[in-house]
Amino acid sequence: MIPLAGHTLGHAGIAIQTSTGWLLHGGDAWFYRGEKEADNHHCTPGLRFYQWMMAMDNQARRRNQQRLRELSGQHGAEIALFCSHDALELKQMASLHPFSSAGSNQGQ
Template sequence: MRIHHLNCGTLHPGGAAMVCHVLLLEADARLVLVDAGFGSADVRDPRRLGPMRHVLGAALREEETASAHVRALGHDPAAVTDIVLTHADLDHAGGIGDFPSARVHLTAMEHVAVLRRRGLRESLRYRPAQWAHRPEVVGHPPGDGRWHGVAGVLELAEVAPGLLLVPLPGHTAGHAGVAVPVEDGWLLHAGDAAHSAASLRPGDTRPDVHLRQGLLAHDTAALRRTQRALSALAADGGVRILTAHDRDAWERAPGDGSA
């Protein structure tokens, strides 16, 4: 499997710039995205993102959209068959509209939250305009598998060989990670379950980041449990963790299409 690391949205929420780290998987004859960043419609009309665009400091650029990256790599965006979302926040799901024929995969619990949009936090994070093209959505219930001690894991073999949807609840109602098999083990896209892989080391999370994560969390206690589980995974030499907004990790990612 060939893996491309894309930045599909630069953010300036305060302090150093952040990215929206998206994976493009070339799996046999299929193209699969893990997360989708911001989309071209978000660039054309930022108002559809609501007030959170100001909180995130989103620098909306056409060349950073997933569809632009796919074209730059020599592919037709229409060849993207599936998009697997860690969660449906506006900076992760905006790009789905640029791939109207692609199936959109997420946990069933997250899909319900998108449809429900209960309370202020969910109304701000889930933007109906990003789903207005009515994609084919596959809301996956928890699986019966275990992976490195994590329960409820589901294999998405119909999307790509060996691809796993790994429950990582807390940041949103149905947040998950996506585990990709690579030559030396696994690559886990942990979405917004942590600020960075480095922050999973005891004492390495800055107080302001800790506070911001708590304010944005759907369930703070669940998020802390998820982060403890990720800390254990980070100590496993067979699992490499990346998170959605860690610019340093994105810049260190291989640029040749390898994992």
């Protein structure tokens, strides 16, 4: 678990080591894929407002977004960052890193 304060009390991301590198699910640390871009980061106005409005500590949230941008910029080849609020980002991540369903009861 990676502390990512700001969105809610106790907010955290989950880091997972795979055979091809690290995955980091950032939870609610960002809502739009453009926010984690190291250069020229951006977010749609509606989502930007919503994040500001819902943040428990907006300054901490923005600090953590900056930390995640730096991580992505410096180690983007070693770690894949994603969140579940951006449907396209989540879909792309699921197609690149499918999880094994061995041992699950899916489809039964």
